[in-house]
Amino acid sequence: MSLLVFVETANKNYKKTAFEAVYFGSKLSEDCHVLTVGNHDNIPTLGQYGAKHIHVANADEAAQSDNQWLSKVIADKASELDAETVVLAHTAIGRAVAGRVAIRLKAATVTGVAGMPEGKNFQKQLFGGKAIATYTSLASTTVMTLMGNTVKPEASEAGAEITVFTPEALSPAVKVVSVNKVEGTVPLPEAELVVSAGRGMKGPENWSIIEELADALGATTACSRPVADTGWRPHHEHVGQTGIAIRPNLYIAIGISGAIQHLAGVNNSKVIVVINKDPEAPFFKAADYGVLGDLFDVVPRLTEAVRNFKS
Amino acid sequence: MKLLVCISKTPETTAKISFTEDNTAFSKEGVQFIMNPYDEWFALVRAIELKEKHGGTVTVINVGTPDNDIVIRKALAIGADDAVRVNADPASANFTAHQVAHYAQDKDFDIIFAGKETIDFNGSLVGPMVAELLDLPFFSYASHLEVEGDTKTITCDVEGGIEVLECSAPCVISATKGLAQQRIPNMRGIMMAKRKPLEVVEPVDVSETEKITHLAHPEGKSGVKMVDPENMEELVRLLHEEAKVI
Numbered sequence: 370m371s372l373l374v375f376v377e378t379a380n381k382n383y384k385k386t387a388f389e390a391v392y393f394g395s396k397l398s399e400d401c402h403v404l405t406v407g408n409h410d411n412i413p414t415l416g417q418y419g420a421k422h423i424h425v426a427n428a429d430e431a432a433q434s435d436n437q438w439l440s441k442v443i444a445d446k447a448s449e450l451d452a453e454t455v456v457l458a459h460t461a462i463g464r465a466v467a468g469r470v471a472i473r474l475k476a477a478t479v480t481g482v483a484g485m486p487e488g489k490n491f492q493k494q495l496f497g498g499k500a501i502a503t504y505t506s507l508a509s510t511t512v513m514t515l516m517g518n519t520v521k522p523e524a525s526e527a528g529a530e531i532t533v534f535t536p537e538a539l540s541p542a543v544k545v546v547s548v549n550k551v552e553g554t555v556p557l558p559e560a561e562l563v564v565s566a567g568r569g570m571k572g573p574e575n576w577s578i579i580e581e582l583a584d585a586l587g588a589t590t591a592c593s594r595p596v597a598d599t600g601w602r603p604h605h606e607h608v609g610q611t612g613i614a615i616r617p618n619l620y621i622a623i624g625i626s627g628a629i630q631h632l633a634g635v636n637n638s639k640v641i642v643v644i645n646k647d648p649e650a651p652f653f654k655a656a657d658y659g660v661l662g663d664l665f666d667v668v669p670r671l672t673e674a675v676r677n678f679k680s
Numbered sequence: 681m682k683l684l685v686c687i688s689k690t691p692e693t694t695a696k697i698s699f700t701e702d703n704t705a706f707s708k709e710g711v712q713f714i715m716n717p718y719d720e721w722f723a724l725v726r727a728i729e730l731k732e733k734h735g736g737t738v739t740v741i742n743v744g745t746p747d748n749d750i751v752i753r754k755a756l757a758i759g760a761d762d763a764v765r766v767n768a769d770p771a772s773a774n775f776t777a778h779q780v781a782h783y784a785q786d787k788d789f790d791i792i793f794a795g796k797e798t799i800d801f802n803g804s805l806v807g808p809m810v811a812e813l814l815d816l817p818f819f820s821y822a823s824h825l826e827v828e829g830d831t832k833t834i835t836c837d838v839e840g841g842i843e844v845l846e847c848s849a850p851c852v853i854s855a856t857k858g859l860a861q862q863r864i865p866n867m868r869g870i871m872m873a874k875r876k877p878l879e880v881v882e883p884v885d886v887s888e889t890e891k892i893t894h895l896a897h898p899e900g901k902s903g904v905k906m907v908d909p910e911n912m913e914e915l916v917r918l919l920h921e922e923a924k925v926i
Contacts, residue, residue, distance in 0.1 A: 384839075415800075436808065461838040465820035468773065468808035477890035478774065480803050480841050490893065496800050498698045500706075503894040511890070532889050542817045542849045546833065550841030558839055562926070586926065604823075604858065605841055606870060609800065610693065611717075611857045619925040640923040642915070643904070653904050658918060662909030674912040678920065 372398035374420070375443050378430045379598060379661075380407055381409035383524075385559045385647025386458035388418045390515050390523035395470035396485065397417020404446050406433050406463050407556050408533055415531030418522050432464055435543045440469035442536045449515045452510060456680065459514040460558065471514050477506035480514045483616075483637070511555065517558050518562045518616050518639075558609065562588035563617045563638070566606060567631075569645065569664055570625020573601035577669045585675040591615070591624045609634035624664045627652025644668065681827070682787070683727040685760065686780055686806055686924055688716040689744055694798060695702035699895045705897070706800070715751045718795025720758070725792050725860035726821045728759040730827055733737070736790075737761045743770045743779045749878065755788040756867035756873035763876070768883035771891070773801070777809030778886040785814060789850060796821050796856040807854035817851040823858030 374394040376387035395401040402436050403420040415423055427441055432437055455470060457463035459481050471478040479491040489506040491513060528591040564583040583590045597607035610617050610630040620638035632655055642658040646663050653659045660667055692714045698707045727738045740755040742748050743766040752763045766779040784792060794807035811818035824835035830848045837856055907915045919926045
């Protein structure tokens, strides 16, 4: 049975989540089709991650911001291929189009899938990680979004057949005014290593020790809700229930007590390290490794140890 | 402006989660229910603010059984004008979206709001599904919204930043933190809510597309291993050799 993966293009390139989705799709189906918007030089790399056929919608990549248009392009391609599964990454775009595509295809939908499906059974976490649900698809097609870090893509030498097609014109209902993204760092949902800090930091002027540790590890920085609310750190760094949910390989929580709302956003991390001077901090119960001590002593020491290890 | 806000009832954030005997549904026993925070704090309050500024009406819609009326009355107490309850226990986002779209299809709402997700099923699906069923633009994870005449300027949260979009057509918006500030209903609001209209309508048939066949608790952590704060070389060694994450 054929399968269709949609991958987002970002500055004529692909993010890690795109390769994960393609790799995941290729493990589910021998007949793995990939849909991408905009023709550019990086398209063949999708073949290395398992795409057999790549369908290039000849349109400007900014068109991806119009989820009404994008959903129609994805659903039309899925119908044409008679795809059994449509795979999207669990990103802003993926979440916006999954439900739309499912309605168009009268398909089942499961967002936030966190493992390889077994037949028509798809697993996802509910309640911010407090439960794991198995959804069984009752429809001939299933649309799903894949959580980041679910698979570890491996590149091969394989190539793919590339076809360019012209999709229907863009509806004029939505206009992009501006896009403002942090450049140069790995966005939190894609980060494998995350260093996160909270109120225990006492003030934004102390953040250099966090940045130095993140830099030594090659990690992305994050923060707790009170820290984002008081403006110590930008809103897009806020992880937790009202912020973003992440599942890195390593989450280091520094000076964060571990309120349930915070844990809901991070408790799927593979390994959690908690650094806190309060032995009663609830975060220790959710941690794999704990360090009881003053973060202003411990963090620079850890940075030093990481640097020595790396060299 | 004519505004519709989709509200859902969810277990409260800190609720202990247990399942029914066959592990296919959440047990309601001993669980306190609330209005889904994204619906209440951000979607509903922003809709009320827009009404206060531009005039118009705010209708709330809920798909649920009669015990949901308490949550609906709270939305009316916060400031919605009237309410509709579709009388059914919602089986899925697909079911709920069809009910909302069926109700809204001939009523010319300027904006239909939903929360970015419910805190129980974490699906983020009702908003985009309603938009697709009504053939409207959809704005996901909106953290800011301004309206001037017909033009809506919407800031959406995306990975590592924001995207600002403009739309002059009616649309569906899913709300996240930043869109508004939580409002606590006052006594006058609570009294007035009792007299505001709450219409109950019967559901339309929707064919099932998926269902939950099993629920389980995640495997807990085996316990925290404490590391001497003086010996961070040991932590690095454990992360490398034991946890294998660096």
